Amino acid sequence: MYLQLDLQFFAGEKTEKATPKKRQDSRKKGQVAKSQDVNTAILLFFVFILFIVIGGYLKDNFTAIYQKFFTEYINWDVTEDSVHQVFVENTFAVAKVVAPIMAIAIVAGLASNFLQIGFLFTTEPLKMKLNKIDPIQGAKRIFSARALVELVKSLLKIAVVGTITFSILWMRKDQMFMLGGKDINGSLAFFGETTILMGIASAIALLIISVIDYTYQRYDFEKNIRMSKNDIKDEHKNIEGDPQIKGKIKEKQRQIAMRRMMSEIPDADVVITNPTHYAIAIKYDEQKADAPYVVAKGVDYVAFRIREIAKANEVMLVENRPLARALYDGVEIGQVIGEEYFQAVAEILAYVYQLEKKL
Template sequence: MSESEDADSKTEEPTEKKIGDALERGQTAVSKEVSTFAGFLGLFLCLSFIYRASTGRLSGTLALLLENAGTVRISTGEDLARFFAYVGGEALSFLGPFLGLIAGLGIAASFVQGAPRVAFDRITPDLGRISPIKGWKRLFGVGGLVELGKSTAKIAILTGSLAFSLIVDRETLVNAMRTDPRLAPELILTILLHLTSVVCIVAGLLAGADWAWTRFKWRRDLRMSRHELKEEIKQAEGGGLVKARMRSLAQSRARKRMMNAVPRATLVIANPTHYAIALRYVREEGGAPLVLAKGKDLIALKIRQVAEENQIPVFEKKELVRAMYEFVEVDRMIPPEFFRPIAELIHFLSSRGGVQGRNGSMRMP
């Protein structure tokens, strides 16, 4: 199957699982233009709020160097080192905020587009990445041509914007050649502000368009064919079968514990084979009668069988057991509305001379 045919067959939107797997592999929708815009924005903010306050200091340093250029002694290596240390310190104090802000905004731009993840697939060695044939396809394929068109359009737009800005500021640039050198930093700062403001606007528009395109292309590349969608559904159903099996095992264990508790019952009420509820009541234990087990059909028959084997009285009370079945829960006391009929049964057992067995439950003589 060719690549075009394979792409045409992927008509279904990606599922949440497909998107999650892609993110785990490091396949995220990241636009380089957003990071570029963050860099230009950092430059503009520095020029607007930070460098304007630092321009006076830089102007003073430049004036000091120009006025005392003839007195600067550079006769030894130590003199040269001190000179470069001084100039480098001034340059670092001027450029440091810019570099820090650019780095911070670049990191923020990455976080905005997607939380960072450790994707070992992205750093695992792959010979296909250095294959000349695959590299040629990447360069001259559809994706490579799209990137080339985007880069060309970006360069053309930025170049045109800068040219327009320079034409507007041409008088300022001409007058700069006749300006006092001590005023040069302030003049340069003004020109750079104009240029970066234009570049920021253009870069912001490009970043928005590229981010939208990147997200669209990312979701398009994650589309699934009907066959892939059916296979994922089958796998999900397989997971559901496993969960159902686990629930079945849990219910089986619960039934086993319930049957083991039936010999401790005081009485069992049944209907006569469809429903059965085993109850325990011992005055010394306090509280209302406790439900030890309940069940329908085969489970009800099993409860009756265990009760008869342990000589526990079984009362066939059709209306009562039907009414109680939906409202009582295992290992909990019966609701108050059933106190009276159950108390009558317990009183009947006591009046017949029932005795307590070894486990404390009422036994028939």
């Protein structure tokens, strides 16, 4: 009894790798190995690269907005129409500046997701599930090993990014102290360059961390979708069907085929026997086939039933052991006999027809 319980316990342990079907089902539910840090790192990197490319464009547009505020808008009377015009004009001006950044952010986000999981669209994670608002389940998630890993990872990212940004500012402190002697363009160029440098360095550091995190996420995902031996057996049953049900279906099909075969015996021209082990019912119908064909065949009990039905319906029984054995092995039910059997079967049919005429 204890041995049986131990076997059941081990069979229920999730020690097996997930099957392709399990992976496909998990993917449909939105359960995939994915690191959000990869998205963040790639997004930051490409956004700051974009700042290098369109830095002059951004400076000119923001300077134009600033100048318009303090040279034109400052002289307007505060009315409903003027406020509306200021709002509309600056909304379009800011949108024109933000549009390239939003575009590269969307492209980087889609690309980072595609690199990790390929194309995937599912609404399963958006469905309402009561266990998501269960306080007990929520507490388990908060105080779980995964939550601890996320906390350590967040602290590591804060420490790395903080160290990088402070180091860059410290290395450029002398230039920062000399900004008082520079004009506005020089100061903007310095701060823009420093910001981009900190952003790209932080993005590269986060990308390195994200590779480690992605490796962990894949490990955790593989662990979560592991299957027990019982799970694999159940899945196999669901795919292939329950063996007992399949066996019953096959048995039912055999019974139907047997009844159909037996119903053809009364119309047969002759039954060739072994005489006891084999029985082959032959019929020749010019309208259905160019040669005689097998309407029923069987061994042992089935052969006995064929002989009984043939006798009851006055179908001639002819003993020919080699031919009966050869026809059983070489011709299926409903098939015409092969050329190698033509002469032997023709002689038997001729003999049967002669006897029927005499009778």
